[in-house]
Amino acid sequence: MLIIHKYGGTSLADSTRIKEVAKRIKKESQKGDDLVIVVSAPSGMTNQLLEQASEICTTPSLREVDMMLTTGEQLSASLLSLALQDIGVDAISFNSFQINMKTTNTYGSAKLREIKSDRIFTEIAKKKVVVITGFQGINEHNDFTTLGRGGSDTTAVAIGVCLNADMVEIFTDVDGFHTADPRLVKNAIQVPYLSHSEALEMASLGAKIMHDRSVALAMKYGINLHVRNSYNDNKGTIIGEAKMEEIKLNGVAHSNKNALINIMGQNISSATIGKIFTRIKDLNINISNISKTQDADNYQQISMLLESDENIERFIKYKDEIIQNKDNEINAIEINQDVAKVSVVGFAVRTSGVFAQIWQELTSNNIDILMVSTSDLSISSVVKLADMEKAVQILHKKFFETANSI
Numbered sequence: 001m002l003i004i005h006k007y008g009g010t011s012l013a014d015s016t017r018i019k020e021v022a023k024r025i026k027k028e029s030q031k032g033d034d035l036v037i038v039v040s041a042p043s044g045m046t047n048q049l050l051e052q053a054s055e056i057c058t059t060p061s062l063r064e065v066d067m068m069l070t071t072g073e074q075l076s077a078s079l080l081s082l083a084l085q086d087i088g089v090d091a092i093s094f095n096s097f098q099i100n101m102k103t104t105n106t107y108g109s110a111k112l113r114e115i116k117s118d119r120i121f122t123e124i125a126k127k128k129v130v131v132i133t134g135f136q137g138i139n140e141h142n143d144f145t146t147l148g149r150g151g152s153d154t155t156a157v158a159i160g161v162c163l164n165a166d167m168v169e170i171f172t173d174v175d176g177f178h179t180a181d182p183r184l185v186k187n188a189i190q191v192p193y194l195s196h197s198e199a200l201e202m203a204s205l206g207a208k209i210m211h212d213r214s215v216a217l218a219m220k221y222g223i224n225l226h227v228r229n230s231y232n233d234n235k236g237t238i239i240g241e242a243k244m245e246e247i248k249l250n251g252v253a254h255s256n257k258n259a260l261i262n263i264m265g266q267n268i269s270s271a272t273i274g275k276i277f278t279r280i281k282d283l284n285i286n287i288s289n290i291s292k293t294q295d296a297d298n299y300q301q302i303s304m305l306l307e308s309d310e311n312i313e314r315f316i317k318y319k320d321e322i323i324q325n326k327d328n329e330i331n332a333i334e335i336n337q338d339v340a341k342v343s344v345v346g347f348a349v350r351t352s353g354v355f356a357q358i359w360q361e362l363t364s365n366n367i368d369i370l371m372v373s374t375s376d377l378s379i380s381s382v383v384k385l386a387d388m389e390k391a392v393q394i395l396h397k398k399f400f401e402t403a404n405s406i
């Protein structure tokens with residue numbers, strides 16, 4: 001069998017951890033499977049590098065930032081390879097340049113296009129463990145690019161797809177997915193199985209355990225994932241095909257990297273709104289929820305929810321451009337970053353009454369719901385940031401700690 005392992009930054013934080021990971025890999029390779037390992041930078045390093053760049057320069061060039069960031073993963077890959085060699089495992093590390101891992105051109109949020117697998121297969125044929133840098137690639141100019149924060153998971157799945165791997169195992173510092181973040185909810189329950197779409201919903205709604213793009217990629221190509229703890233041998237969470245008959249809720253996810261935007265004005269024309277959304281698209285700002293209201297005097301308000309620091313930063317820069325433009329009818333823009341999104345996730349949210357219960361639970365505990373968005377698999381309430389933790393605990397208690405709650 002060909003198995004991909006991906007180790008996150010906490011699993012590679014220091015020499016002791018790297019040696020532990022090497023031991024685990026040795027044990028697995030002794031079973032006779034071929035192994036390809038994808039690594040993240042040691043934990044904290046990506047942030048540290050970004051901080052240093054901003055100390056040196058106020059608006060660092062994205063090309064240079066990517067050139068810098070790719071060193072973190074290179075460090076992990078070479079150190080892990082050394083640790084493996086030291087315990088008698090034949091290993092070789094590669095960065096994305098060496099295996100021609102092509103991406104689109106956009107620095108900072110590139111998308112993987114293709115991976116030349118010949119060199120990887122040549123080394124596997126020699127019975128070597130191949131260690132590959134996550135999170136990076138090269139673009140058409142042969143410059144390094146990065147895939148966006150948390151992108152190593154996506155590299156691991158992409159490599160799994162290209163090499164036609166039997167399994168992609170994502171090693172992290174918790175035992176897989178839980179019904180809520182165990183740091184906020186002490187009764188959170190570990191979830192043994194999720195369909196791709198359920199896991200994707202959890203990941204995109206803030207379960208920080210995996211990069212959402214990696215789950216989407218696994219779903220597209222039907223790759224099974226196994227999310228496990230690198231510190232123990234617990235079973236973790238398998239992500240695979242949907243079990244059609246099962247009607248259940250999977251968990252409460254939360255995210256505090258949000259901003260609620262209100263764009264206001266009198267008689268805002270459709271052309272103005274159209275231009276704003278086109279510009280938002282061109283600036284690579286993703287919006288997750290939009291609503292528009294107007295009163296009897298035609299005073300209008302367009303509200304939207306932004307997720308992730310990158311989106312918020314880009315919008316903050318764009319704000320002045322809208323306000324200073326004399327040709328539009330916009331006279332105020334509010335950006336409220338003190339908000340959080342708390343989501344109940346699972347197939348069963350379609351059953352009637354789940355939202356009524358969410359509303360009842362939150363409002364009776366004096367938590368205001370500022371915006372609601374729904375999908376086939378989730379109901380998300382935007383609340384004040386200060387209420388986030390309490391909201392997660394209340395909803396977890398309601399749906400996962402009380403018998404027959406749905």
Ligand code: ASP
Pocket residue numbers: 008009040041046047072134135148149150151152153
């Ligand atoms: N080192 C990168 C980050 O911190 C990528 C990753 O860890 O997946 O975002």
Ligand code: MG
Pocket residue numbers: 008150153209210211
């Ligand atoms: Mg990660």
